[in-house]
Structure formats: C-alpha cells, structure tokens
Amino acid sequence: MESIKNKIDQLRKKILKYEYFYHKLDQPIVSDAEYDYLLSQLYSLELKNKQFITSDSPTQRIGSNLIDKFKKSVHFFPMLSLDNAFNLKGYLEFETRIKKLVSNSVVNYCCELKIDGIAVSLIYERGILTRASTRGDGYVGENITKNVYTIKSIPLILKGSKIPDRLEVRGEVFMLKSDFKSLNQTNKSNKEKFFSNPRNAAAGSLRQIDSKVTAARNLMFFAHGYGFFKGMEFIKTHYDRLMKLLEWGIPVNKNIFITSSYLEIFNFYKKFEKKRFFIDFDIDGIVIKVNSIELQKKIGFNAKHPRWAIAFKFSSKEIITRLNKVKFQVGRTGIITPVAYFDPIYISGVKIRKASLYNKNEIEKFQLCINDFVIVRRCGDVIPKIIRIIKNKSDNNSKKIIFPLFCPICGSKLLEDEKEKIVRCNSGLLCTAQKEKSLHHFFSKNALFINGLGPKIISKLIKKNLVNSPIDFFYLKKDDLKKIDKIGDKKSTKIISTIDQSRNTSLRNFIYALGIFSVGERIAEKLSERYESMDALIHSTLIELENIDGIGKIIAFNIFNYFSISKNRVLVIKLLKEIRFSVNRTKQKKYKKKFFIGKKIVLTGKFVSFSRSEIKNILIEFGAKILNKVSKSTDLLIYGENFGSKFFQARQLKIHMINEEELKIFLI
Template identity: 45%
Template sequence: MPLTEKIKKDVASLREQINYHNIQYYTFDNPEIPDGEYDKLLRELQKYEAEYPELISLDSPTQRVGAEPLKAFGEITHAIPMLSLGNAMNEEELHDFDRKIKKLIDEDEIEYAAEPKLDGLAISVRYENGILVTAATRGDGKVGENITQNARTINTIPLKLIGKNFPAVLEVRGEVFMPLSGFHKLNEDVLKNGGKAFANPRNAAAGSLRQLDSRITSSRPLEMICYGVGVIEGATLPDTYSEMIDWLQSFGLKGSPERAVLKGSEACVDYYNKIAKKREQLPYEIDGIVYKVNRFAQQKELGFISRAPRWAIAHKFPAQEVMTTLHAVEFQVGRTGAITPVARLEPVEVGGVIVSNATLHNMDEIQRLGVREGDTVIIRRAGDVIPQVVSVVENLRPEDSKKILMPDHCPVCQSDLIKPEGQTVVRCSGGLYCEAQRKEAIKHFASRKAMNIDGLGDKLVDQLVDENLINNPSDLYKLGVDELSNLERMGSKSANSQ
C-alpha cells in the first residue's frame, strides 16, 4: 500500500497517544489505560513503522531501545554552567544560611522550596520545539559528556514534551538515579552472570548512564527527577521555583514527589526531620535535603559566591558510607551452626551511629571483596540493616596485611566444620552440643517472632547458658523461682539490652 496522508496522520496520532500514556505511566505513576491497551497502540505503531521505515523519527516512542555503541562520548558545553551547592552539615549552619539571606535581602521571613537531594548524577537535557535533541552530564560544570543516546532510553525523560505551551528551547536539569528495587535486581543479575556487583545505586546509575553502548543503558532501570533549568527561549519562567517545577511537570517532566514550600528555617528543620524518618521507606536513595529561596527575584538579588549560588544549600544527612580500618575477622556461630565471618573495625560513625563490626557473610564474599586483615575498607550502613563491607581501598593496603583463613574447627566448641557440596555456608557439626548454637536456639525460641518471651533478652540467655541453668528451650520452663529471682538480680541490667 502506498504511503498516504491518512497513514501519516494515523502514525502521528498513535505517537501522540503513546507519548501521553508513557508520561502518565512513568512520570506521574497514574496510568489511564490498561497495559494491554497500551501494548496494542505500540504494536500498531510498530507495524506502520515496519511497513514505512521512512516514517521513523527520533521522537517516536519506538526509538527508546538504544543505538549502536559509540567509540567515545563527545563533549557538550553548557551555555549556562551547572552549579554545585554549598552544604550545611547541621541545623546551626542551616539557621546561619537563613540569617545571612534575611540580612542580604532585608526580609523577616524567607520562603524556601525544599526537596530531598537524590544520590545520582546531574544531567542537562535540551528540548527544541518540544523534541529532545541533546543530553549532557554535568562534567566539570562547564563542559559535560554528550550522553544523548543514553538519555533517550530513560522512560521519565520524554522524547517529546506534551502540552502546547512549552518554550521553543528548554534546557532542563535533573538528577538521574536508579531506584532501589531496580538496583537490587540489577545486582542479582550481575552476580548470577559472574560479574562484580555495584557498590551502591549511585555507582550503578553512573555506570549505566556512561555506557558507550546505549542498549545496555536501555536495560537499566534509570529515572530522572528535574530540579532546574538552563537556557530557555520563547517563554518566561514563572515567579517561583515551586511554580517552575509545576510548569515543567505540565510538559511531562517529573519533579520530586516530596517537594514542599516552607516559610523560615525552623520549618526547614521540621521538613528535614520528617524526610529523615521517611528515608528508609523512599524507593530511592537520598543524601540530604536541598533548600532554595523560592522567589526567583530574590534568587537574582542574592546571586553567587564563586561558583555556588547564595540562594541554595544542601543539608546533608549523616553519611551512610565511610572508610575505616578492618583490624581482624572473627567467626561467629549461628543458630543452625552457620559460621559467619565478622569484621572487627576501627570504630567509626556511619549512618548516625558508631559501628565497630560489619558482616562479611561468608568466605565467598571475602574472596569476592579481596579483603585482608589490616585493609582500609568502605563500610555502609543504611537504616536498620547490619553494616556491610562494601569494598576495599587497595592502594591503602599495609605491608603487613594478612590473608583471612577459614578456621579448621568451630571456634566455640571445636567440633568439625562441614560444607555441603554446592553451598557457600560452612557449619559447625556440633549441633546442640555447641554452646553457641544452644544460645542462639534459645534466643530464637524467646524472640518476638517465636514465643515472644518478655524480658528474655540476648544477654540474659547468654548468662543462663553460661551458668549452666538451661541447655535447651524446654529448660526455660523448668527454671524455679529461686533461680529466676537470683537471675533477676544478676541479669536485671542486661535483660532489656538486646
């Protein structure tokens, strides 16, 4: 069939519908039609494009799959530099920031736009007449890498803006990041295929975005949330940052779902605490809060110091990753006899608490990390998760570092260790003869998930077993009043300390 005007119109209409539904789905989490209906539209468009390849254009929703690998990234110069922000490490520095601004612009109270600071990579995406034309990394702020092909594979970056009132030229700035669910799944896949896992979502996002083969980027679950603009032609910005984000959203770009407008620095502190509490439930990693003076007229008045804006600041959360020394590795025996290597660390503050131990899971993990006693390691602690050793800083390895060896016998009961064929876990063969296994079995029995025995904490169990008063869970019920009241005195301090 020859290419008719009607077909051209049908194709344009299909693209418009698909683009619209893509944005509703990915950007606004608000699909209007079932997936099946969407697939039908997409298949119809693919059929047309297969029959009339001359109709394929770069802004077609079928063109998100990545392209031929590049030999190297080109460069893109940012017409308006991409800035970095000053930091506030604590509340006092935030109040100082607010005081300085009030003085500079002679106002009693400042309105701030606040949003979580995503832990990803800053990029700039340029639209001309609503069509995505280029995308660049931040680079040194003046010149970045041309990652257009890769940006085109990210679903929250529209290939074509929606609505009618977008500017003729719009450079939008945002953070590209990998949501946690996608990060965990990616690492599972990487490990399954014998690769090296990414240390954190930021590294995974960076590694994915800076792929010369955009087909690999296309397979990675990246997203972008917008927080600024560069060059704009053919439109005037709204009066405030918060209105600007709404404005960008009306074109199908995504702003932070957590963003808020606040009056004064006390409200900023409340917001910081609220988001800090919510941090572990968010589907992505954040490392602080960004506050910006909301009114653009005031931003302009405040200007810049060196290369950082005077009107914005990042209030950082306590770091979740820090460097410390791994002094030694000890082997712990679990409830089922599993032997777990535990790293003894030079105590260090991470995620807001002091950490002196981190799990190393098993010998395979020790081998994968290539860690030795004496090494400088990077420790990560997020939320209530047990601190992990993420990686080794190999160029800081001391000359007297020591290889970590699996012990020959159970470190607690000296029984033989067994490692079933094909398993990574090594176990103590002592069963309930092993004091460590006995303790863990009783702790498990008393725990909240099992019998939920109030007041029977880990330390008290250790004490009961050490005193030879109990050897198994059923002994708990044979404890007499005398033994218990004796114990009450001995163990009252430690009973609730688990």
C-alpha cells in the same frame, strides 16, 4: 600552622583519590556522606587559611572529571554544585547569610528531596529533546544523548502549550533500589560487574557506549531545575516553574514543601531522614532553595555554588564495634599517630575497619582500652571517628593502651611536645619508616621528581640497602637497579637518565625536597625568594628567618634547627655537589617578568613545549598567581592545543589571551 597545612594536604590527597575511583572508574570506595564531609572540612580549613589554597584543590572546581570515550558538550550556563550543611546550625548559618543579602524581604523556601543520582542537562528545541549531557566539570559535560533517549521517564517530545523555543531542564538520573538489587543478582549469576550502590549502578549504566545496555537498566529521572526558561519569565517562583515542567510532561518528585520557617524545614528534614529507608530510591538529604526567582538573582552565585540554595545532608549511622588493637604509625617527620583497628563495620555501604586516634590526648580523653566497645561515626564529625566508648558493655578483658616511650620502628626514645600535642621520633633517616617516607618525599612531583622511581621501587632499594639517604640515588648504577624485581635493562637505563635530569632543579624545589618540618611548598618558595643560594640559607640567623613575611617563630625555629644539626648540613653539602640550580628567571628576565607580576592567570589546553607544572612554576617565579577558573578578575588566559570551555569564557569576558608560541617569546 604547618600542622594545618599538612591536614589540608592530606585531605586533598584523599579527596582526589576518592574522585578518581568515583568518576573515572565508577567504583566508589567511600560513601557520599564521607566524601561530602571531607570536602566541606577542606573548604572550611582553606577558608580560614587562604594562603594554602592552590588552583588544583578539589574546592576550586565543580563536578567530576570527564571520561574520554564520550564527546564533550559545553553547557550554556555553568552547572554549579550545591553547598552543604550537615546539621541545623549549618543550615541556620545559610539562612543568616540570605537575610543579610536581602535585608527586609520575606523569604520563602522551596524544600525538595535530594536524589542521590547523576546530574544531567536536557536541552529541548521547540519541545523536542535534542541534547543530553552530564554535569562534567560544571562547564563541559559528556554528551549522553543516545543513552538518555532510552530512559522512559524522560519525554522525547514535550506536551501542552506555550513551550519555549529552547528549554534546558536539569535533574537527576537514578536507579530504583529494587532494580539495583535485581541487576546485581543478574550480574552475579553472569559473573559480571557487581555495583556497590544504586548511584554507582546508574552512573555505569548512563555511561555505556552501547545504548542498548542503558535501555536494559531501567533508569529513572526527576527534574529539579532549569538552565534557561526563555519566554516564561512571568513565572516568578521556583516552585511554579517546576510545576510548569510537570505540566509539559517532565517528571518532578511530588515531595515539595514551601515555607518561611526554619522549624518547618527542620521537621521536613527529620521526616525524610526517617522515611528514606522505606523509599525505593536513595536520597541523601533535602535541598532548600530561595523560592523567589527575583531574590535568587539578587543573591547570586559564587564560583562553585548558587548562594540561594543549600543541600542539608543526612548524617550517617553510628555503629557499635569492638576495638581489637592500636598500632602506632611513624610519619615522614617522625610524628607518632595511633590508629585504632576494630571489628569491620559497614556504614552507607562502605566497609570500615580502622580510624585514626590522632594523638596521645585522644586516647587519654576516652580512657580507651583494647577490647572496649566503641561507637564509630561517619559524617558530621571527623570521618571515620570513634566518638565514645560504652563502658557498661566493655568486659573484664579490657587492656589499657600504653603510648610507647620508644619508636616502634627504630627504638629511639620519643620526645613529647605538649604545646603542639604531638609525640615524635627525632631519629630522622636512621628510622626506617621516616627514611622511606622522606625519600619518597625527596623525589616526589614537586620536589626532585624522578619519573619511574615511585614509592615501591624506593622501598625495595632501601630493603636491599642500596640507598639510605637522598645522595645515594645519584651514585646508583644500572646494575644496582636491575637487582630489583621487574626492572630490566631498558627500565634501569630510563631511571638512571631521569636521575641525571633531576640534577637540574630550582632552589625552591630543593628546599621543599629536604622535608624540613613545617616547610611546605609555600614556605620553600618564600625562602628561595629571600636567599640567593643554599649557603646563604644554611647560615641564616633565627632573627633573619623570623623577619621573612609569612614565617613565624615556630617555622623559623624548625628551619634554623634543621641546619644546626651537623648530619643535615653534611647531607646538604654533599647534595649541592651533585645538583645544579637553574638560573633565577625572576632576575634573569627582569624586564619580561614585569608583564606577569601580580597577574591572575588561567591555563587551558594541552601544551607541547612545556608541561603544565613547568609553566605554573615559571609564572609563579615571575610573580603571577595561577587560578583554576575564569572570572571577571582574570587578567590573562594562556591556551594550548585542544582548549576547552575556559577559552570561550575568557573570550566572552574579553580577557587578554596568548597562545603557547606567544608565551615562549616571554620565556626565551
């Protein structure tokens, strides 16, 4: 179970990193196909393991982060993203869900091309374009009205008759491949920013402070939907509504297909999977929507997606390359992971030079050798992944890959767990690789966080032999820190101060910081609820641990085994002399706690007296569940300064709300 949690945590970290580069910097470092598949993999894992879902998971929010340089626009209705299918089986599962929801109704589907662009909302008041905004987080977008005015394919005034007093059009802003190529050539000549793909160029162009720059980029637009269509309710199908938009002068892509047959849908998909390379704009799949508006309403939405629509994504290409070497990496808990390095290849504009081989079994399954020619795929399987080798193309220089018997870092004998299919180094802090990662973990954000003491500084302290275990950090002096490059008197003083602050922590954070194999934040929280002190936990029996709800035999054994090792007990006892645990608020405020027990709480805005993570930790201790989205099931909204759309949603749903000052009354 912990291996699943670790996989979920690693997926989240990757996705959040990719989102930062994609949305904040307009510099994607992976293909959309890889991002989509990683997100779908995370969604699938969380669906099967709901106990690991956190409010800050990428699956629990819609769209992108907002950029501060634009004013914000609250959407009249949420701009939800689409669920994805990556193969025919995934699409058929979507159809099966639809049939269950509409029972005996005959369902026609409207198939459209999925334009790889920037989702925008256009508001027309009495036929005049008055506002344009990006999707943003789905509820609040960036106001880009001035820039959209410069896009020639978007009409400023609608033509024709019976135009609604208010109309919201939704669609994609994109750049033609030919214009993208010209832009990069010009930028290269002028030594300006080079864009990695047309979607990236369109995003950068649309988010210009100077609308003249946007105007020069020749952006395009296709409509694919609407937020409201007031006064036109008599138009009963999605297709007919798109045709009405076209009649009013709003561009709609002509490649639309209506059918009730999954075979015809799949043929439409295959047709454009081949044609996409010959079209002058990027498409990354097709979108299939229930055509009947009445059935759409009946089928409804979930928190992230309309249930009546799905994006059927194209798979990325498979490319042949030569395997050059395999390195064996040592993780924080000692797990040995083989990583394949091959001649660099490009898939969907992304350079790939390595792929995880996961474990010893993967090498043996393929009978993989150095200098073998391998096929690498992205999307549709684990990404990136070696899916097979080409034996007849491999030459006589092939060398068998031998999984090491000893740790590549510290030289200690490796132990193989055939049941878990893992090979581990059990040297712990005696192994430099584990030491670095363990110390990074010990002082990470949800453990004993020390502001200013990041992985780079910790690694330098280890190399200079100033620290070898967590206890050494509490003995550090200013002069020790000043031995590290770029750390002067001011910074060393600040770090020593934050180290002192970290001495005050919670039992849960301390347990998590120890890095016990298979003990993540959730298990640490359960242990802190069960045991009043570290001493009680250290002396717990295997049977006691197994009887804790949510802790099975494997995790119980890992905890028991950790404290049965004398060097671990000695380290914990030393640390307990330096660390003070905060009073258990759950017991200290027994009466006030009752207010929060079992409540589903959403936070919004900026808090002055507490950080958001502090408030979350306190409320979780009080028995609350922290959610990321407001819904009818939300019990309480706590808001700070500069609150966003969640506040208005909660007010509309008549959800109980308190501000930061009112919250403090419960916490004092």
